[in-house]
Amino acid sequence: MSLGWFLIILALVLALQSLIYGRWGLSGLSYRRWFSTDAVFEGEEAEMVEQIKNRKLLPLPWLRIEARIHPSLRFSRAADLNIKHDEFHTSIFSLMPYTGITRRHRVLCMKRGCYRLRTVALTCGDAFGLKEITRDIRVDAQLLVYPRLIPADQLPFPCRSFLGDVTVKRWIIDDPFYLAGIREYRPGDPLNRISWKATARINRLLVNDCERTADPRVMIYLNIDIDEGMWNAVTDTELVEKGISYSASLAALLLEEGIPTGFGSNAHLIDDEKSPVSIAPAAGRDQLGLLLETMALMEIERSMTFHTFLSGEIETRTDPSDILIITAYTSDRMMEQVKRLEQKGHSVQVCDLGLVNPGGEQAV
Amino acid sequence: MNRANSFFDNVIISLWMDFWLALPITAAITMSGYPGRPVPYFLLMLVSSYVVGIFARSITRESGRFTAATLCAAWSLIVAYMFSNSKLTGGLVVLWLYNFGVSFRGIFIAEQPERNRKNSAVYYFSGLMVYFFAYLVCLVAPGSDTYLPLLTAGGLIASASALLVVNRDVLILASRSELSRFGALTAVKRNNRLFACAIFLLTAAIAGFNALKYWVKSAVKAVLSFILDFISSLSSPPHQLPQEGGNDLPEPGLPPGGSNAADIWGLIAMITSMIVFAALAFLLARLIFRLCKAYLPRLIGLLTDLFKGNAEMAQVYYRDEQESLLDFKSLLGDAIKGIRRRLDRRKPREPSWDDLQDNRERVRFLYRSVLKRAQKEGFIPKASRTPGETIRDLTISGSLDPGLSDKLSTTYGIARYGLGEISDRETEELRRQIYHEK
Numbered sequence: 001m002s003l004g005w006f007l008i009i010l011a012l013v014l015a016l017q018s019l020i021y022g023r024w025g026l027s028g029l030s031y032r033r034w035f036s037t038d039a040v041f042e043g044e045e046a047e048m049v050e051q052i053k054n055r056k057l058l059p060l061p062w063l064r065i066e067a068r069i070h071p072s073l074r075f076s077r078a079a080d081l082n083i084k085h086d087e088f089h090t091s092i093f094s095l096m097p098y099t100g101i102t103r104r105h106r107v108l109c110m111k112r113g114c115y116r117l118r119t120v121a122l123t124c125g126d127a128f129g130l131k132e133i134t135r136d137i138r139v140d141a142q143l144l145v146y147p148r149l150i151p152a153d154q155l156p157f158p159c160r161s162f163l164g165d166v167t168v169k170r171w172i173i174d175d176p177f178y179l180a181g182i183r184e185y186r187p188g189d190p191l192n193r194i195s196w197k198a199t200a201r202i203n204r205l206l207v208n209d210c211e212r213t214a215d216p217r218v219m220i221y222l223n224i225d226i227d228e229g230m231w232n233a234v235t236d237t238e239l240v241e242k243g244i245s246y247s248a249s250l251a252a253l254l255l256e257e258g259i260p261t262g263f264g265s266n267a268h269l270i271d272d273e274k275s276p277v278s279i280a281p282a283a284g285r286d287q288l289g290l291l292l293e294t295m296a297l298m299e300i301e302r303s304m305t306f307h308t309f310l311s312g313e314i315e316t317r318t319d320p321s322d323i324l325i326i327t328a329y330t331s332d333r334m335m336e337q338v339k340r341l342e343q344k345g346h347s348v349q350v351c352d353l354g355l356v357n358p359g360g361e362q363a364v
Numbered sequence: 365m366n367r368a369n370s371f372f373d374n375v376i377i378s379l380w381m382d383f384w385l386a387l388p389i390t391a392a393i394t395m396s397g398y399p400g401r402p403v404p405y406f407l408l409m410l411v412s413s414y415v416v417g418i419f420a421r422s423i424t425r426e427s428g429r430f431t432a433a434t435l436c437a438a439w440s441l442i443v444a445y446m447f448s449n450s451k452l453t454g455g456l457v458v459l460w461l462y463n464f465g466v467s468f469r470g471i472f473i474a475e476q477p478e479r480n481r482k483n484s485a486v487y488y489f490s491g492l493m494v495y496f497f498a499y500l501v502c503l504v505a506p507g508s509d510t511y512l513p514l515l516t517a518g519g520l521i522a523s524a525s526a527l528l529v530v531n532r533d534v535l536i537l538a539s540r541s542e543l544s545r546f547g548a549l550t551a552v553k554r555n556n557r558l559f560a561c562a563i564f565l566l567t568a569a570i571a572g573f574n575a576l577k578y579w580v581k582s583a584v585k586a587v588l589s590f591i592l593d594f595i596s597s598l599s600s601p602p603h604q605l606p607q608e609g610g611n612d613l614p615e616p617g618l619p620p621g622g623s624n625a626a627d628i629w630g631l632i633a634m635i636t637s638m639i640v641f642a643a644l645a646f647l648l649a650r651l652i653f654r655l656c657k658a659y660l661p662r663l664i665g666l667l668t669d670l671f672k673g674n675a676e677m678a679q680v681y682y683r684d685e686q687e688s689l690l691d692f693k694s695l696l697g698d699a700i701k702g703i704r705r706r707l708d709r710r711k712p713r714e715p716s717w718d719d720l721q722d723n724r725e726r727v728r729f730l731y732r733s734v735l736k737r738a739q740k741e742g743f744i745p746k747a748s749r750t751p752g753e754t755i756r757d758l759t760i761s762g763s764l765d766p767g768l769s770d771k772l773s774t775t776y777g778i779a780r781y782g783l784g785e786i787s788d789r790e791t792e793e794l795r796r797q798i799y800h801e802k
Contacts, residue, residue, distance in 0.1 A: 003519040006571040007496045010523055013567050014489075055689055055698070061531075061556050062538045091682075092539040094555040098689040105682045127559050128527065129485045129534040 018130035020058065025124045026135050028056030031065070033117060036104075039144035039296065042245075046107050046143060048073075052093055053100035060095040061127035067120040067139075072111035109145040112244065114270050114297050117141040144296040147241070147248040158351035159246050162324045163253055165349075183209045216322055217281040218254050220247045221313070222265040223306040223327035234300050236328070240267075241300070243326045243353055248295050250324065255288045262321075263291050264313060268303035276303045278313070281321065310337045320345035328353045370478065375418060377529055378473045383411065384522035385491035388498035388515055393462070395505045397455060401447070403511055409443045413463040417470020429471065436467035484533035488526040495519055520568075527560045551684070723786040727779035730791075730798050731755075731772065738763035751776055768797050 029052065036047035054060055069089040093101055109115075117139050125132035152160060182198050185205035193207040224240045234240055247263060254261040262281035269277060279294060303309075306327070314337060323346050327334070330352055338348045387407070394406040416439045420432040440463035448456045480487075502515055535556060539549060569576060720726050735745060735754070743763050745754055755773045758764040764772070775794060778784045 002571070003499055003516045004496060006567060007492060007499075007519065007523065009571045010492070010563075010567045011489075013563060013570075017563065053689055059555070059559065061559050062535055062552060064538050064540075066540075090540045092535075092549060092552055094552040096555065098695075100687045100689050102685045102687070103682050104685075123538070125534070125538070127531045127534065127556050127563075128489075129530060129537070 014126075014128060014130060018126045018128070021124065021126040022131040022133055024056070024058055025060065025126075025131075025133050026122060028058075029054055029060075029063075029122065031120065031122060031137060031139070033067070033120065033139040034141045035107075035143040038142075039146055039293065040109050041146045042109060042112050042148040044109060046109060048105045048107050048141075048143075049102060050091060050105070051100065051102045052095065054095035055098060057097045059097050060093070060124050063093045063095060063122065063124040065091045065093070065120050065122055067117055069117065070113070070115050072109070072113065072145075073115055073143075074108040074110055075105055107143075109143070112145050112147045112241065112296060115143045115145065144293060146292040146296050147245045149252055150245055150249040152249075152253055155246060155249060156351060156353075158349060159250050159324065159326075162322070162349045162351070163250060165322070181209045182206050216259055217319060218259055218261045219281060219313075219317065219321045219323045220250055220261065220263050221310065221323060221325045222247050222263070222267070223325065223329075224265060224267045224300055224302060225306050225328065227329050228331045228333070230302075232302060234302070237300050239328055239353055243328070244295050244298065246326055246351070246353075248292060251291045252288060255283060255285075255291075258283055261287065261291070263294065264309070265298065266302055266304050266306045266309040267298045267300060269294070269297045270299050271297070273299075273301070274303060276309050276312075307333055307337070310334070314340055314344065317341075317344075317346070320347075322346070323348045324351060325349070326351045326353060374476065374479055375473060378479060379411075379414060379418075381488060381491070381522070381525055381529060382414070382469065383407075384518055384525060385488070385495055386410070387518040387522070388495055388502050391511050391515060392498055392502050392505055395502070395511070397458075398447075403514070405447065409447050409463065410466050412443060413440050413467040414470040417467030418474045419470075420467075421471040421474035425474075432471050433468070436471065437464055440464040440467055479533070481533035481537050485530045488530050492523060492526055495522055523567075524560075524564050527564060528557065531556050531560050723788065723791045724779040726791050727775050727786060727794065730794055731776045734758065734764060734772070734798055751780065765797075768794075772798075 031053075032051045034049055036049060040046045050065065052063065052065070066088050068087050071087065075089065091103060093103075095101065119136050119138050121134055121136050123132060123134040152163065155163070182195055183206065185194065185207050189207045195206050195208050198206040222240075222243050224234055224243070226234060226236050226239065247265075251261045251263060260281040260283040262279050264276065264278040266276050268275060277294060277298060279291060282290075310325075323341060325334075325338070325348065327350065330350060334350075338350065341348050390406055390410060391403050394401060394403045398406070413436065417432070417436050420435040421429070424431040424435075441460050444456055444459040444463050448459055499515055499519060502511070532553075535549065535552060539552070715729070717726070717729065720729055731751065735743075735758070738758050738761070739745065741763060743758065743761050745757070749757065752773050755764065755769055755776070759766050759769040771794060775786060775790060778786055
């Protein structure tokens with residue numbers, strides 16, 4: 001065998017394979033990306049799954065898939081270094097003919113939000129770097145990260161106190177239309193509760209025992225404005241995130257008690273920049289899911305001032321409710337609106353985040 | 365492991381590739397400048413200068429290049445002087461400068477933190493091109509016959525190495541990973557090595573087709589002739605040796621005397637030496653076995669880590685599940701679809717109902733089938749008529765039911781010119797009426 005011929009033919013073979021990969025490299029390829037779950041809580045792990053299939057006779061020496069990923073989605077400890085410049089995640093595959101690979105990445109969700117993966121860039125080439133081709137494809141994967149739920153004992157005092165008040169109120173107001181049973185008279189019971197028929201039968205003073213009133217309704221309002229003079233951009237997002245966490249935790253605890261809970265904020269959702277957030281009180285697991293999903297979809301950007309938002313709520317909220325306002329500041333204008341709400345029959349409490357120290361206690 | 369990886373990648377690979385790529389140039393210089401001297405001596409001299417350059421710069425990293433360059437210059441002078449048989453000639457100067465250049469290459473290698481991967485393909489494939497031309501020069505140089513096998517082997521080694529090194533660099537760049545994390549790409553590296561080997565073997569098979577053909581033919585011939593000889597030796601009777609001078613048999617007699625004692629001692633010596641040899645062989649084999657048992661697993665592990673990468677590292681990043689998509693039924697289906705597509709490109713055919721993408725296309729298809737059906741019955745459409753007028757003409761000629769005429773006209777108008785949507789129900793109803801009409 002002549003070496004000269006060998007080198008000439010090697011050059012021709014390399015040129016031919018680069019042409020083949022340039023023409024057919026990305027054909028017959030299908031790619032999907034999805035998350036193993038629709039939603040997780042902040043700090044939990046999810047799985048991002050990639051599936052690539054090569055339905056052709058041509059093997060792929062290498063195939064690179066790059067996508068822009070939010071830095072709050074942290075990949076497993078060693079591999080988060082794949083994310084260069086805080087934004088791009090790279091996966092590399094090598095596919096034989098008619099082979100599919102499903103790759104699962106563990107992802108740690110560091111921050112609340114809605115993470116959407118829209119497009120990825122597929123790049124492949126021949127094994128010797130002579131040709132490279134790229135194509136963008138659409139993937140549409142979404143992961144919701146709910147705000148972190150804080151245990152009741154770690155909530156700031158105003159929230160704990162509000163929670164206690166609402167829960168207890170449920171048990172101290174009697175509903176005169178629903179009878180739970182009959183019991184012995186105790187000093188202080190109203191005389192119109194005495195059951196005369198039972199008393200005559202037993203020859204002891206007995207009263208009707210009523211069911212507790214069953215309709216407390218709670219609205220949690222979150223003000224994302226940092227101060228009254230705030231222009232547009234929220235400068236202290238950490239504080240607002242804390243507020244969202246408190247709102248979510250409180251809502252979860254209230255709904256667990258069966259208390260209809262709603263939520264509102266002057267922020268906006270990711271797909272609707274113009275409208276504020278407003279969810280009417282309701283009970284049940286679906287309501288909790290709806291609230292958490294809404295809070296995950298919330299962007300910390302103002303759709304309107306809190307004053308405007310609250311004015312609108314004052315007009316629309318007719319049923320008396322227990323209202324908690326979580327805000328970074330209080331002002332005279334806000335207090336006036338609080339008074340108006342109270343005049344309409346609502347019970348209002350304010351939790352000033354600016355006064356809450358890191359331990360969760362309200363500073364005096 | 366990172367430093368070992370870096371050293372291997374930067375220094376060892378550079379040295380290896382530079383050595384093989386420079387082989388024909390070195391051989392050409394030796395054969396033309398120093399015809400009496402063997403090429404391997406020249407190579408050894410150059411390699412020593414290269415290594416000294418790397419070593420000198422590595423130990424003088426804190427200071428500038430001057431110290432390393434001075435050391436290299438001194439070493440180059442010494443080896444050049446020794447190679448040129450202590451003769452102070454112009455050739456000595458050339459040799460010294462050549463050695464110095466090679467050692468400067470070593471200095472450069474020691475300085476760079478890692479090899480330049482972006483231009484890897486250009487550098488190494490250009491090197492192969494230079495190898496090709498230098499090889500041609502060597503072919504015509506006097507005394508080249510001795511070194512042709514070396515140059516051929518060197519060329520094959522250089523080609524194979526270039527393919528593997530370029531592929532390695534392409535993968536590191538493609539994966540956007542650093543060298544330390546490259547070890548995790550086990551499946552990718554394995555597949556690429558197979559691919560590079562396949563390219564090499566394919567090229568060798570094509571280039572050496574005649575040689576291959578000759579070897580295969582010779583091998584087959586040898587095997588067949590062996591089988592035939594074996595069969596013929598089984599079937600033919602045993603040969604008898606021809607006897608000279610009649611049938612006289614040798615007279616029985618005593619064996620020649622006088623040398624019996626020497627034969628016996630010789631026999632004893634031979635037996636003793638065989639026993640000693642056997643014992644030594646046994647001891648040596650036992651020693652080799654123990655050494656292999658102790659060190660071979662470690663060596664295998666090291667080579668595995670070096671060439672295959674650390675599979676455990678990959679598991680930290682992700683989990684892969686592989687599946688085969690080889691489904692003969694769908695393969696056949698894909699092949700048939702591909703053939704059909706190619707035939708369609710050469711000879712366009714009418715689309716069928718299933719090929720149509722939306723209701724607009726389907727309504728237009730229905731109009732066209734009504735028209736074709738009417739044409740078969742003798743209707744002659746006029747090119748100057750609009751589709752609405754044509755439908756009226758079809759109704760007048762009796763090719764289309766009057767009740768269907770308005771519906772077809774309206775729906776076709778939307779499909780062809782309008783922006784409105786046509787529902788699936790409307791399309792299906794129209795289709796039923798047209799095909800069941802007659």
